[in-house]
Structures are given as structure tokens and as C-alpha cells.
Amino acid sequence: MVAGNKKRPARETLDALRLTLLQVEQNAEPGTDPESLAELKRILLSRIGELEAIQALESASEASSTESLVADIVSQASLTADESSSIVVEPEIPKPPAELD
Numbered sequence: 495m496v497a498g499n500k501k502r503p504a505r506e507t508l509d510a511l512r513l514t515l516l517q518v519e520q521n522a523e524p525g526t527d528p529e530s531l532a533e534l535k536r537i538l539l540s541r542i543g544e545l546e547a548i549q550a551l552e553s554a555s556e557a558s559s560t561e562s563l564v565a566d567i568v569s570q571a572s573l574t575a576d577e578s579s580s581i582v583v584e585p586e587i588p589k590p591p592a593e594l595d
Contacts, residue, residue, distance in 0.1 A: 504545050511542050 515538045522531055 504549055508542060508545050508549075511538055511545070514538060515542070 515535065518531065518534060518538070
């Protein structure tokens with residue numbers, strides 16, 4: 495098995511990109527071309543933004559699926575409640591305290 499075939503979780507990739515960006519900003523060599531450094535930062539920030547957007551969409555999709563599941567459960571529960579509404583239960587009328595003896 496080749497290690498490159500295994501997909502890294504987005505959270506790990508984001509953390510690695512942020513760490514790389516931080517290291518680039520903190521450890522820039524004095525003789526480094528400012529344009530190249532700016533381009534590298536732009537690429538890192540762009541990829542971070544893409545991954546964050548993907549995560550947000552996935553989270554929204556999961557939330558939507560959960561909401562749909564909850565709506566289905568509530569709908570089924572209301573059907574059960576509607577069916578049970580046809581059963582009539584007579585309430586017990588409490589007796590006055592004098593008649594309890």
C-alpha cells in the first residue's frame with residue numbers, strides 16, 4: 495500500500511497549512527524575494543479558505559440531514575398521536591373529601 499493513497503482528514507490538512515503559513519511568516523529569510531513570499535502566502539491562504547468552505551458546506555449538509563431526520567421522526571410521532579386521538583378516555587371525577595370515608 496502506498497502512503498499517498500490514504501486521504502488525510504481536512505482538519506489535519508487545515509492545521510498543517512496554518513502551521514506552514516505561520517512558519518513562513520515567522521522564519522522568512524532576509525534575502526527571500528518578497529514577491530515569491532507573498533505568492534506562497536496567497537497560495538496557502540487560498541487553500542485554507544477552500545478547505546474551510548468545504549467543511550462549512552459539509553457541516554451544513556450534515557445539519558440539514560439531521561433536521562430532515564428529526565422532521566421525519568416528529569412526523570411519524572404526530573401520526574401516532576393522531577391515531578391515538580380516536581381513543582376516548584373518560585376522566586375520573588374526583589370525589590369530595592367527605593365522601594372518601
